[in-house]
Amino acid sequence: MKAKSLQERVEHLLPAVTKPGRYVGGELNQVVKPWESVQTHVALVFPDIYDLGQANLGIAILYDLLNQRVDVAAERAFAPWVDMEAAMRDAGIPLFSLENKRPLADFEIIGVSLPYETLYTNFLNILDLSKIPLYSKDREAQHPLVIAGGQAVFNPEPVASFVDAFVIGEGEEAALDIVDAHQAWVESGGSRQDLLLRLAQIPGVYVPALVKVDYHPDGKIKTIEPADSRVKLPVVKRILAKLPPPLSRFLVPNVEVVHERVSIEIMRGCTRGCRFCHAGMVNRPIRERAAIEVMEALTAGLDQTGYEEVSLLSLSSSDHSEIIPLIESLRELLTQRQVDISLPSLRIESFSDELMDGLQSLSPGGGFTIAPEAGTERMRNIINKPLRDAELMDTVRSVFEHGWKSLKLYFMIGHPQETLSDVEAIADICKRVLHEGRQIAGGRVRVHAGVSTFIPKPHTPFQWAAFDDPAAIDAKLALLKDALRGSKIKMTWNDPRASLLEAWLSRGDRRIAPVIERAWRKGARFDAWGDQFRFEHWESAFAECGLDPDFYSFRERDLDEVLPWDHINVGVRKSFLQEDYRLSLSGGVRPDCRDQCYACGILTAFSELRLAQPGGGWKCP
Amino acid sequence: MPVNAHPLGISRIRVVYAKRDALRFTGHLDLQRLWERLLRRSKLPLRYTQGYHPRARLNLASALPLGFISDEELLDFWMDEWLPLPEIQQRLTAVAPPGLEIYSVQQVDMGENALQVQMKASEFVVSFYDPQDILELNHQVEQLLNQTTITITRRKKTYNLRPLILDLETATAPDDAAILRMRLKAEAGATGRPDDLLETLGYPNTAYLVRRTQLLLN
Incomplete structure (x- = not known):
């Protein structure tokens, strides 16, 4: 009997999994090129399920741009949902592209989009399902080149060990440059190290293997330096004019x-x-x-x-x-x-x-959303979203006067220097908004408060700030729930533990990589999915790696500390961020x-x- | 303009099409949205429903279970203006996604019942991924047909499949493989599913491919 093709094997198991249409491609405007007709095959990967990844504009743009080249085929791959992953592992089926149904290991280049940190375990899972070594250092000439880009990798360090090269910034031009460099390297017959060196010459491309990080005994970074004289630091992000x-x-x-x-x-x-x-x-x-x-x-x-x-x-x-x-x-x-x-x-x-x-004329009957982010003028000045209470209420009135019945308000808790009275003010605003709304538009008015937890992010004026204490976050959420009880205001909030994970990962350094790997081996994946997120895997992964997670989340950094992403230049100077952080402490606005x-x-x-x-x-x- | 045309030019168009390849994993609700978009892309003068979210008026004959392919599916849609049928077919074909092949379009009487109401039965052919012994299959079919009650539980509801089996027989494909042919009732509230029948015979849905070959209307 003739051996079944990968496509046949996949199709045979699909009736047993949920939403099999995720795994078959075949959509209108899909581009399928004969495999042998192109020189370079690029797999574009969004490390979550098709349902999310297919809606991602970044992947769609790169797919279009790369496929415009006659010498390149760009194909898509996404994370299989947990039932499909089990079925694939059971049947020994590797992760495959949707267009030609090729294993990812057959591609010359794999480009992974990492717009947020909670995709990191899925990223590792995808490498593993593709039978590609997780660590860049373990990959050899026959393995695909693994590229990552996206908003999360403006601090590339937590996943630096898993990625051969990062695109820092906008990818439209850099993606084409990477293909060119790869093709030139293939012609030259050089080593994998040669390829990495070629990539490092491309503006906006960061090759972590060519950069060395040294630490102080207390875990803070001592130096970040090129490991090769041909590599220049910092890496300046790529933008399109x-x-x-x-x-x-x-x-x-x-x-x-x-x-x-x-x-x-x-x-x-x-x-x-x-x-x-x-x-x-x-x-x-x-x-x-x-x-x-x-x-x-x-x-x-x-x-x-x-x-x-x-x-x-x-x-x-x-x-x-x-x-x-x-x-x-x-x-x-x-x-x-x-x-x-x-x-x-x-x-x-x-x-x-x-x-x-x-x-209003565009979406009659729809809802309106505004994001004051904080409850008091003081707090809004600290976060530089200056807005007078009176202005806010004017806008709210205008929303209801123009006919909207449903208003959603976004707030964050855990801002630097936040007190409980700043949090109380959030509940007060919501109640005043509902009151005003009812005065203007009657009893059918709905007000919804979305509350998330502030997470200090790299390259921002708050990159030195501490993530709020979990007990304090719990107390603030409890206060809000209590204050809004019986008010007819619907409140939703993020899982503070999911925010904590994001806090660890977003300002992490290279030492986080083994933690991510360990959490993944314990079964962590789909960390962005509330029903799949397993906080305990992360806690034990940190413990087993001998790393203190509090070091990353709760520690206020010194203004002169070397930060893990200091060698990545996004165009905004560190001294500007320092100045702005200091200004925030006195409530100064810009x-x-x-x-x-x-x-x-x-x-x-x-x-x-x-x-x-x-x-x-x-x-x- | 045909003799039975609506005085205002409103027309009801029936499309006969095949659904196969990747589209076999597009379910009924998704297929409705797919058709709505296909019709929008065609820029035919569609008739829309009223309201905040107007939708093109369309009507699919019979849900095809996920994973099945089909040689004959039916859809009706409505237009505000009359256009020649060849032009309609050409415009639909030009914007159809891979796996959806438009065989023919025809104009039908505005007063006809909805397609779902006209449905009587569906015919299916089942091929198996692993070769089956035809004698064994014959025996299984015979045993099944000898039963008066075949109780099926689907989504916590039970029904008797036996009276919905209008015809069931084994056959041999051109490549000599043993296949099953069946005709199952497909009326509102009384629709037989081939996958339920096959499960009764002991075949999981990963063991075979079902092709719907024909829809039988009133």
């Missing part, structure tokens, strides 16, 4: 995924400078796409997909300089075609009546830097690029 035309050729999944819509990024970066906000610091400078370009891409995307929904992505949509004309065009689109429009990330300060009218430059460093870092490629829609003054 001008955002390329947005993606309009989307894959249309055959089974339900989290977001099924045409997503267009209208703006990259943010000028608000909230001190807790990682995205706001690492994605500078701000670059806009013109409204007309956005609308053309939306129309093309709708034609290509037949989707019923469009979404405009950015860190702060209402700050887009053409937001009013954009909403006007969206309204026309809405009447031409039967589509829903979502426009997340709106700023409270930047609402005008005109904007409110426009938004409003929108579109109006006034605070010299964060981004312009100096990329002045040549900006000059060489003008017209990028930069909003730096």
Whole structure:
């Protein structure tokens, strides 16, 4: 009897697993190239299930860009859900790509997206399911090159031992450079070490094996230095001077995924400078796409997909300089075609009546979301999201007056210098909002408070701050629950232990790698899924590795300490962050830097690029 | 314009199509959304439902269980304007995803019952991944048909499968492999499932491929 192909073996076991459509590909706009027809095969991996990964815009953009090259085939792979993983391990089936159903080990390059830290165990699981050595040092010439990128790896160190090379920053150009370097290396017939050296010459690419870290006896970092004279530090992140035309050729999944819509990024970066906000610091400078370009891409995307929904992505949509004309065009689109429009990330300060009218006409019956982040003016000044209580209530009234019945408010607890009265104020705001809402719009008004825990992030002014004490977090949550009991305000909150894990991993150093491996071996995976998260695996992994997790979470860093990510330059100077952190301690604020430059460093870092490629829609003054 | 056309140009179009390859793992609800998007991409003058979230009006004949392929599926949709049938077929075909092949389109009477109501029975062919002995299979089929009650429990509900089996027989495929052919009742509240029948015969759903070959309407 003829041996069954991998595809046949997979198809035969699929009826026994949940949602088998995750594992078969075959979607509209999928690109399948004959395997032998291209020189370089790239597997693009999102280390969570298809349902999430297929909706990821970063993967979609790289898929499109790489497949435009005739010499490259980019294929997709995602984490199998736990039942599929068990079935695959049982049948000895390796992780495979959705297009040609090839084992990942057959690819020359594997590109993994790591937008958040709780994907790290899934990443290891994927390497293991692909029969690729977990540690970079154990990989040989026949193994794929493992590249990682994404928002989490602006501190690459916790996963540095598992990754051959990181893309720091924006991947659109770097991905193509990596393919070029790989092809040149193949032609040269060089060693794997040669390949790593070639990669390290690419702007924005960081090769951890070529960088050496030394520690003080107390665990703090002593030095971070190149291990090879040809390697230059720091690694400056990669950015595009001008955002390329947005993606309009989307894959249309055959089974339900989290977001099924045409997503267009209208703006990259943010000028608000909230001190807790990682995205706001690492994605500078701000670059806009013109409204007309956005609308053309939306129309093309709708034609290509037949989707019923469009979404405009950015860190702060209402700050887009053409937001009013954009909403006007969206309204026309809405009447031409039967589509829903979502426009997340709106700023409270930047609402005008005109904007409110426009938004209400786009989604009648929908809910409204605003994020004050803290309950008192004092606290909002500390986090640099300055907003007077009166302004907040004005906006709230305006929301209800414009016809919304449902309002969601986002807050964080555990901010530096937070007291219980700052937390109490969160409950007070919610109650006042509900009261105002009922006065204006009647008894059907709904108010929802989403409460998350502040996690200090690398490259932000709060990178030196301690993560709040778990007992204090519990007390604050209890206070809020108590204060809102019987108020008809719905409150949701994050699992503080999940936040603690994120706190450990986001500011970790290289010594964390064995902890991640051990937690994974104990069975940790899908850490971002509440029902799969096993905190005890992480606690025991730290203990068995002889590492104190408190060192990473609860310790306030010295301002002059060498931080694990000091060799990664995101364009914002460490001295600027220090200055801003000090300013926060006295409640000093720095409003929108579109109006006034605070010299964060981004312009100096990329002045040549900006000059060489003008017209990028930069909003730096 | 055909003689039976609606005076306002509203028309009801029936599509005959096949569903196979990767699409066999797209379930009924997902298939409805897939069709809605396919129709939107075609830019045909669709008739929409009213409300905040208007949807193209469409109607699938009969849910095909997950994992099955089909040679003949039926769908009705409605348009606000009349268009020549070849143009409709061409526009649908141009935007169909892989695995969905449009065989034909026809205009049907606006007053016809919904397809689900017209459904009487489905015919299936089952092939096995591992070769089966035809004599043994014959014997199993005979035994099954001799029963008057075959109790099946699905999602905590039980039903008697036996009266839903209109026809069941073994056959030989062109490659000499033993296969099963069956015709099962498919009426509202009385639909027989081939996977339930096969489970009764002792075959897990990882052992075979089911192909729906025909839908029988009133």
